[in-house]
Amino acid sequence: MRLAEVPEGAEVEVLSVEESEITPRLRAVGVLPGVRIEVLKSAPMGDPKMYRIFNKVISLRNSEANLIEVQVSEDSPLPLTFVGPGDYKVEYIEGGKIARMNLASIGIVEGAVIRLLGDRRVQTDKGIYDVGFGKLSKVHVLPMKALFKADNAK
Amino acid sequence: MKSVTITLWIMLITSITIGIGYLFEDDVIFGIIIFIFSTVFLLGFRELGKPSYSYRIAHIYVGSILIAMTAGYILASFLFSLVNLIIGEEMMSLKISDMLLLLLGVYSSYNIYRLRKTAIRPEKKNN
Amino acid sequence: MVITVGLVGNPNVGKTSLFNKLVGARQYVANWPGVTVTRVEGATTYKEHTLHFIDLPGIYTLSATSIDERVARDFLLYTPPNVTVVIIDSLSPEQGIYLLLETLELNLNVIAVFNVIDEAKKNGIKIDKSSLETHLRVPVVLTSAHTGEGIEQLFETILATFKKTNRAKLLDYGPEIESKVSELENCFDDIYNKRFLALKLIEGDKFARELLKKDVDVSSILDGSASNLAVKIAKTRYDYALNVLNSAMRKNENVLTSMEAIDHVFTHKYIGIPIFFALMYLAFNFTFKASEPLVGLIEAGFQKLTDVIGSSTMLTSLISQGIINGVGSVISFIPSIFALFFALGIMEESGYLPRIAFLMDKAMYSLKLTGRSFMTLLLGFGCNVSSVMAARGLSDERERVTTILVSPFVSCSARIPVYLMIIGIAFPNHKAEAFFVMYLLSIALTALSARIINKVVMKGESIPLVMELPRYRFPSLSNVATYMWNRGKHFLQKAGTIILVASIIVWGLSYFPDPTNIENSFAAMIGKGLQFIFAPLGFQWQTVSALLFGGAAKEIIVSSFAQFYGGIENIVIDPVITATLMVFILGYIPCFATLAAIKSETNSLKYPIISVVYSLFISYVLALCVAVVGRMIL
Numbered sequence: 001m002r003l004a005e006v007p008e009g010a011e012v013e014v015l016s017v018e019e020s021e022i023t024p025r026l027r028a029v030g031v032l033p034g035v036r037i038e039v040l041k042s043a044p045m046g047d048p049k050m051y052r053i054f055n056k057v058i059s060l061r062n063s064e065a066n067l068i069e070v071q072v073s074e075d076s077p078l079p080l081t082f083v084g085p086g087d088y089k090v091e092y093i094e095g096g097k098i099a100r101m102n103l104a105s106i107g108i109v110e111g112a113v114i115r116l117l118g119d120r121r122v123q124t125d126k127g128i129y130d131v132g133f134g135k136l137s138k139v140h141v142l143p144m145k146a147l148f149k150a151d152n153a154k
Numbered sequence: 155m156k157s158v159t160i161t162l163w164i165m166l167i168t169s170i171t172i173g174i175g176y177l178f179e180d181d182v183i184f185g186i187i188i189f190i191f192s193t194v195f196l197l198g199f200r201e202l203g204k205p206s207y208s209y210r211i212a213h214i215y216v217g218s219i220l221i222a223m224t225a226g227y228i229l230a231s232f233l234f235s236l237v238n239l240i241i242g243e244e245m246m247s248l249k250i251s252d253m254l255l256l257l258l259g260v261y262s263s264y265n266i267y268r269l270r271k272t273a274i275r276p277e278k279k280n281n
Numbered sequence: 282m283v284i285t286v287g288l289v290g291n292p293n294v295g296k297t298s299l300f301n302k303l304v305g306a307r308q309y310v311a312n313w314p315g316v317t318v319t320r321v322e323g324a325t326t327y328k329e330h331t332l333h334f335i336d337l338p339g340i341y342t343l344s345a346t347s348i349d350e351r352v353a354r355d356f357l358l359y360t361p362p363n364v365t366v367v368i369i370d371s372l373s374p375e376q377g378i379y380l381l382l383e384t385l386e387l388n389l390n391v392i393a394v395f396n397v398i399d400e401a402k403k404n405g406i407k408i409d410k411s412s413l414e415t416h417l418r419v420p421v422v423l424t425s426a427h428t429g430e431g432i433e434q435l436f437e438t439i440l441a442t443f444k445k446t447n448r449a450k451l452l453d454y455g456p457e458i459e460s461k462v463s464e465l466e467n468c469f470d471d472i473y474n475k476r477f478l479a480l481k482l483i484e485g486d487k488f489a490r491e492l493l494k495k496d497v498d499v500s501s502i503l504d505g506s507a508s509n510l511a512v513k514i515a516k517t518r519y520d521y522a523l524n525v526l527n528s529a530m531r532k533n534e535n536v537l538t539s540m541e542a543i544d545h546v547f548t549h550k551y552i553g554i555p556i557f558f559a560l561m562y563l564a565f566n567f568t569f570k571a572s573e574p575l576v577g578l579i580e581a582g583f584q585k586l587t588d589v590i591g592s593s594t595m596l597t598s599l600i601s602q603g604i605i606n607g608v609g610s611v612i613s614f615i616p617s618i619f620a621l622f623f624a625l626g627i628m629e630e631s632g633y634l635p636r637i638a639f640l641m642d643k644a645m646y647s648l649k650l651t652g653r654s655f656m657t658l659l660l661g662f663g664c665n666v667s668s669v670m671a672a673r674g675l676s677d678e679r680e681r682v683t684t685i686l687v688s689p690f691v692s693c694s695a696r697i698p699v700y701l702m703i704i705g706i707a708f709p710n711h712k713a714e715a716f717f718v719m720y721l722l723s724i725a726l727t728a729l730s731a732r733i734i735n736k737v738v739m740k741g742e743s744i745p746l747v748m749e750l751p752r753y754r755f756p757s758l759s760n761v762a763t764y765m766w767n768r769g770k771h772f773l774q775k776a777g778t779i780i781l782v783a784s785i786i787v788w789g790l791s792y793f794p795d796p797t798n799i800e801n802s803f804a805a806m807i808g809k810g811l812q813f814i815f816a817p818l819g820f821q822w823q824t825v826s827a828l829l830f831g832g833a834a835k836e837i838i839v840s841s842f843a844q845f846y847g848g849i850e851n852i853v854i855d856p857v858i859t860a861t862l863m864v865f866i867l868g869y870i871p872c873f874a875t876l877a878a879i880k881s882e883t884n885s886l887k888y889p890i891i892s893v894v895y896s897l898f899i900s901y902v903l904a905l906c907v908a909v910v911g912r913m914i915l
Contacts, residue, residue: 021346022747029376035519040541043640047643056375191559237574237575238574241578243577
C-alpha cells in the first residue's frame with residue numbers, strides 16, 4: 001500500500017519509492033527499501049501527516065507520501081477497522097475518557113485479547129458486541145499470531 | 155495522577171473566570187482567547203485514562219505556557235504604557251481580569267517549572 | 282592567517298546557534314549571488330588566526346534538487362573552504378552522517394561535530410568519541426551550542442585540521458557501481474572532482490549533467506538501471522552510518538515522547554488551529570498595540586522638533602517637513618518591526634513555526650504555496666516589509682520569490698488610516714462591513730496573485746512540503762536577540778534611506794514652485810497632467826496626486842488629501858468612486874519601503890519592476906470593473 005493510506009500509529013517498512021523531483025531528498029532523509037517509518041499524526045484535515053524516519057520527524061503531504069510503497073510491519077499495531085477477522089491483543093486505545101470507559105464496559109481495554117468476527121462484530125470476554133466504525137477505529141491491536149511468533153523466537 | 159486532576163481543575167476554573175471577566179469588561183476578543191486556552195485544559199481531562207504520563211500532563215504543560223505567555227503580554231503592555239507618562243498620556247490601567255491573569259500566569263510558570271523537572275527523567279515508550 | 286570554515290549540516294541541528302557562539306555579533310547577512318538564498322558570514326580571531334565562517338543553508342543532501350542545496354553544493358565544489366565542519370544532531374544523527382559521507386566524497390577537509398550533546402546526555406545517550414573517529418576517519422568534536430561545551434575544542438580542532446593534508450578514505454559502493462563510476466569519470470574534465478560528479482550523475486542530479494564534457498552522451502552508461510543504482514548508493518551510505526552508530530552510540534531504550542505529547546495539543550484536531558489564531562492575535566497586538574506608547578513617544582519627540590524649527594523658510598521647511606518628517610516616520614517603525622521580529626524569533630527558536638506550517642499547509646496548497654509561507658504572508662497584515670524580509674526563512678527559492686511578489690497585496694496596517702478616511706466619507710453607516718469587505722478582497726487578491734505569479738513566473742511548478750518538525754526547545758534569548766537585531770538592522774538600512782529620500786521628494790513636489798498655494802505645486806501639475814489616465818475610474822487630480830504620494834508610503838495619502846482639499850471635511854466623493862478608489866488603493870503599488878525590501882531580498886531589479894507593473898495593471902483592471910459595475914447598479 002501507499003504510505004499515505006497507512007493509519008496513525010502504525011509502523012511500516014519501505015518497499016520502493018517512485019522517481020520524482022523530490023525523490024533524491026526522500027532518499028537522503030532515509031526513505032529507502034527496508035527502512036522503518038512510523039506514522040505519527042495527521043493535520044486537522046488529514047493532510048499533511050507526520051512521519052518518524054530514524055530519529056527525525058518529517059511531514060509529508062499525501063501527494064508526496066503516495067510516491068512511497070510500503071508494507072505494514074509485523075509488530076505494528078493497526079486499528080480494528082484496518083484488519084481482517086481474527087484474534088488480536090489490544091495494544092492501545094485512542095480517544096478520550098468517555099470512549100475508553102464505553103469500550104472498557106464491553107471488555108475492550110489495553111492488554112485484552114479479543115476476536116474480530118467476519119461481520120465486524122467483536123467478541124470479548126464479556127460477550128459479542130456491535131461496535132460502531134468510529135469506536136472501532138480507535139482500538140489499535142496486534143495480531144495474536146505475531147505475538148506467538150515473537151514468543152517462539154525467544 | 156491526583157495532582158494532575160487538581161491542577162487541571164484549578165487552571166480550568168480560574169481561566170474561565172478570567173475569560174468571563176474580560177467579557178464583562180467588553181474586551182470580547184481577549185475573552186475568547188482566554189476561553190480557547192481554557193479549552194486546552196478541558197480537553198486535558200480526556201487524556202486522564204491514558205497510560206502515558208507525558209500525554210496526561212501535556213495539556214497542563216502547554217496550557218500553562220499559553221497562559222504564561224498571555225500574562226506576559228499583559229505585563230509587557232503595562233510596562234510599555236508607563237512610557238506614556240513621559241509624553242503626558244495615560245498609562246494602561248490594570249483591571250481585575252488583568253490582575254487575576256497575572257496571578258494565574260505566576261501559577262502557570264510554577265507548573266511549567268515543576269513539570270519540566272519531572273519530564274526530564276526519560277520515559278519508557280510503550281513498555 | 283585567514284582560515285575559511287564552512288558550516289554544513291541538516292536543518293535544525295543548531296547550526297545557527299553554533300555559528301552565533303563561534304562568531305558572536307560580528308555577522309554579516311547577505312544573499313548568495315543571483316538568488317534569494319541567505320548567506321551568513323562572520324569572523325573571529327583565535328590564537329592569532331582569523332577564522333572566517335560561512336554558514337551554509339541547511340540541507341539533507343548534496344544532490345541538488347533545490348536552489349538551497351545547489352548553493353551549498355556549488356560553494357563546496359568550486360570554492361571549497363579550508364576546513365568544512367559538518368554539524369550533526371546527536372539526538373538524530375543518522376541523516377547527519379549521511380550528509381557527512383557525501384561531503385567526504387568531495388575530498389574536503391572535514392570535521393564532524395556532534396551538537397546538542399547536553400541534551401543527549403540528559404537522555405542517557407552515551408557517545409564513544411574515539412570509536413566515531415575511527416569509523417568516520419575524521420576528527421570528531423562533541424559540542425553544545427547551548428552550554429558552550431566543546432566550542433574551545435572545536436576551535437583547536439579547526440586549527441589542527443587546517444594543516445592536515447591527507448583525506449579520509451572513501452566508501453566502496455560495490456563492483457557494479459564502482460565500474461559505472463569509472464566510466465562516468467571520463468566524461469568530466471579533470472578540473473572537477475570527477476568521482477563526486479559521477480556518483481551524483483547516477484543519483485539523478487540534473488546540475489551534474491551541466492558539467493559534462495561537451496558532446497558526451499551518457500545515456501548508454503546510465504540507462505534504466507540508474508534509479509536502482511541511486512537507491513543502492515543511498516543504502517550503502519545509510520548502512521555504513523547505522524553501523525557506525527551501532528558501535529559508537531549507546532542509547533537507553535527510553536525515548537522521550539514529550540515532543541509527541543506537546544504536538545498532540547499544538548496540532549490537535551480541534552484546538553490546534555484556534556490556538557494558533559489566538560497566539561497570532563497576541564503576537565500582532567504585542568507588535569502594534571503594546572509598542573504604541575513607544576511609537577507615540579518618538580512621534581511626540583519629532584513633533585516637538587518640527588515645531589521648534591518651524592517651516593517659514595524654504596530651508597526650515599525642508600528640514601522640518603521633508604527630512605525630519607521622513608526620518609521620524611522611519612524611526613517610528615522601529616518598535617513595531619523589532620517587536621514583530623521578536624515574536625517571530627521566539628516562534629522559530631521554540632520550534633513552533635513548523636507546526637503552523639503543518640496546520641496550514643492544506644489551505645496553502647491551492648495557492649501553489651506551502652504552509653511555510655502562510656506565516657510569512659500573515660506578517661504582511663502588519664507591514665509588507667516584514668513579510669518580504671521574513672521570506673528569507675523559506676527553504677525553497679520558488680516559494681520565496683512567489684511569497685515576496687505576493688506580499689504587497691496583503692492589506693498592511695498603513696492602509697488602515699486611508700480606509701478609515703475614505704469609508705468615513707462615503708460609507709459612514711457601514712464602516713464595519715466595508716472594512717471586512719476590504720480585508721476579504723485583500724485575501725482574495727493575494728490568493729489570485731499567488732496563482733498568477735506561479736503560472737507566469739514559476740512556470741506552474743508546485744512546491745513540495747517535505748518539512749522536518751524539530752524538537753521543541755526553550756527559546757534562547759540570545760539567539761532571538763541576534764535574529765531580531767539582524768533582521769531589524771537590515772530593514773532600517775534598506776528601507777530607511779528610501780523612505781527618507783521619498784519624503785524629501787514628496788516635500789519638494791508639494792512645496793515648489795509656489796509654497797503658499799498647493800494647487801500650483803508640481804504635485805498638482807503632475808496630478809492634473811495624469812488625470813486623463815484615471816478618468817475612466819472617475820478620479821480627480823487631487824486623488825491622482827495623493828495616490829502618487831501614496832507610492833512613497835500609504836499613510837501619506839491621508840495627509841495629501843487633506844492638503845489638496847484644504848481639509849478632510851471638504852471632500853465629497855460619490856460612493857461608486859469611493860469603492861473604486863479603495864479597490865485601487867488595495868494593491869496599486871507596493872510602498873517604497875516594500876519595493877526596497879523586494880530589491881534587496883531578491884538581489885535584482887527585475888522583481889521590483891515586475892511587482893510595480895503587475896500591481897498597477899491588476900489594480901487598474903479591478904478598479905475599472907468596480908467602476909463599471911457600480912455605475913450599472915446605481
